Amino acid sequence: MFKLSSSLLFALAAGVLASPADPLITASPTLDKRASSCTFSGSDGAASASKSQAACATIVLSDVAVPSGTTLDLSDLADDTTVIFEGTTTWGYEEWDGPLLQIKGNGITVKGASGAKLNPDGARWWDTEGSNGGKTKPKFFYAHDLSDSSITDLYIENTPIQAVSINGCDGLTITDMTIDSSAGDAGGGHNTDGFDIGSSSNVIITGAKVYNQDDCVAINSGTDITFSGGLCSGGHGLSIGSVGGRSDNTVDTVTFEDSEVTKSDNGIRIKAKSGETGEIKGVTYSGITLSSINKYGILIEQNYDGGDLHGDPTSDLPITDLTIKNISGSGAVSSSGHNIAIVCGSTGCSDWTWSSVDVTGGEDYDSCQNVPSVATCDT
Numbered sequence: 001m002f003k004l005s006s007s008l009l010f011a012l013a014a015g016v017l018a019s020p021a022d023p024l025i026t027a028s029p030t031l032d033k034r035a036s037s038c039t040f041s042g043s044d045g046a047a048s049a050s051k052s053q054a055a056c057a058t059i060v061l062s063d064v065a066v067p068s069g070t071t072l073d074l075s076d077l078a079d080d081t082t083v084i085f086e087g088t089t090t091w092g093y094e095e096w097d098g099p100l101l102q103i104k105g106n107g108i109t110v111k112g113a114s115g116a117k118l119n120p121d122g123a124r125w126w127d128t129e130g131s132n133g134g135k136t137k138p139k140f141f142y143a144h145d146l147s148d149s150s151i152t153d154l155y156i157e158n159t160p161i162q163a164v165s166i167n168g169c170d171g172l173t174i175t176d177m178t179i180d181s182s183a184g185d186a187g188g189g190h191n192t193d194g195f196d197i198g199s200s201s202n203v204i205i206t207g208a209k210v211y212n213q214d215d216c217v218a219i220n221s222g223t224d225i226t227f228s229g230g231l232c233s234g235g236h237g238l239s240i241g242s243v244g245g246r247s248d249n250t251v252d253t254v255t256f257e258d259s260e261v262t263k264s265d266n267g268i269r270i271k272a273k274s275g276e277t278g279e280i281k282g283v284t285y286s287g288i289t290l291s292s293i294n295k296y297g298i299l300i301e302q303n304y305d306g307g308d309l310h311g312d313p314t315s316d317l318p319i320t321d322l323t324i325k326n327i328s329g330s331g332a333v334s335s336s337g338h339n340i341a342i343v344c345g346s347t348g349c350s351d352w353t354w355s356s357v358d359v360t361g362g363e364d365y366d367s368c369q370n371v372p373s374v375a376t377c378d379t
């Protein structure tokens, strides 16, 4: 009904009359005839929202219960749409790949209202195997192909596996997002990455809090990416990579700053796959505070093979223009862990800046190789 009348209005306004043989609904109105605000809720809220998404300037998702095996799909939004989550959004249980939520578009504003929660109740899938086996687990949120968009104040609880996948984005700011999968520490959560970023540019993530069991942030490729004012707890730390062997193997200009990593396997980790090509350049870690680190305070490796520090490092995926500065981690590493491990290929690492790095508590790693002269594995 809505489409019909707006098409007619448009046709009349434009002075264009369709010949009787033409279908009536052909013109696409250039004026914004979207309903100003549409609210969806309950068990048919997701399907209705997906169906009507292009016709609403603001979409309010209020206590939506997404049925099992389906995506809350907002991948066909009109430009400049606002999406607001209210109350608790839930998802039914099914073994499948997901994603459970997908949002795509230009100029999109996504917000969590006060007290709103996105709760996929991942504990129903947790079996300690993550994406490596056991139950097939859905990925949670594809923030793919968003440009000039923002996501603010989302609170996400207990994801089955990876939480937020950022891919194909240009101009995305994520502010004050909490991802709390901490129940998975005791409950079999695995591969519950916070943010996985690939093939994106101009991404800013500020004030994020991530409680999980895998990378807090993992950047596989992308340009101009900043993570600041964040807290990472329970997982594998602030990671670049693994880089190599994908369609996009360039990481260029990435900054991690003023953030805290605690109760994690690693603090800072850069993983380049051995035998692969690509580049990791212009990465900065600055103002990072580490505490309760189990394995490595700082780990930089060109011999990642799916596991850390395996085999011979190679140089065709160089790590250049790397800055590691103002890292506070005195006594941060457990006595069975290693403070700093750097393993580079013979010409793989160059133009590094390294200052005010204080990471202690664990052992020195004694198999460091080709460490640039400004840096050191000795603590």
Ligand SMILES: *[C@@H]1O[C@H](CO)[C@@H](O)[C@H](O)[C@H]1NC(C)=O
Residues within 6 Å of the ligand: 257, 258, 259, 286, 287, 288, 289, 326
């Ligand atoms: C070092 O990092 C800490 C923690 O983010 C910050 O408060 C402090 O201002 C930084 N110091 C310098 C000299 O940049």
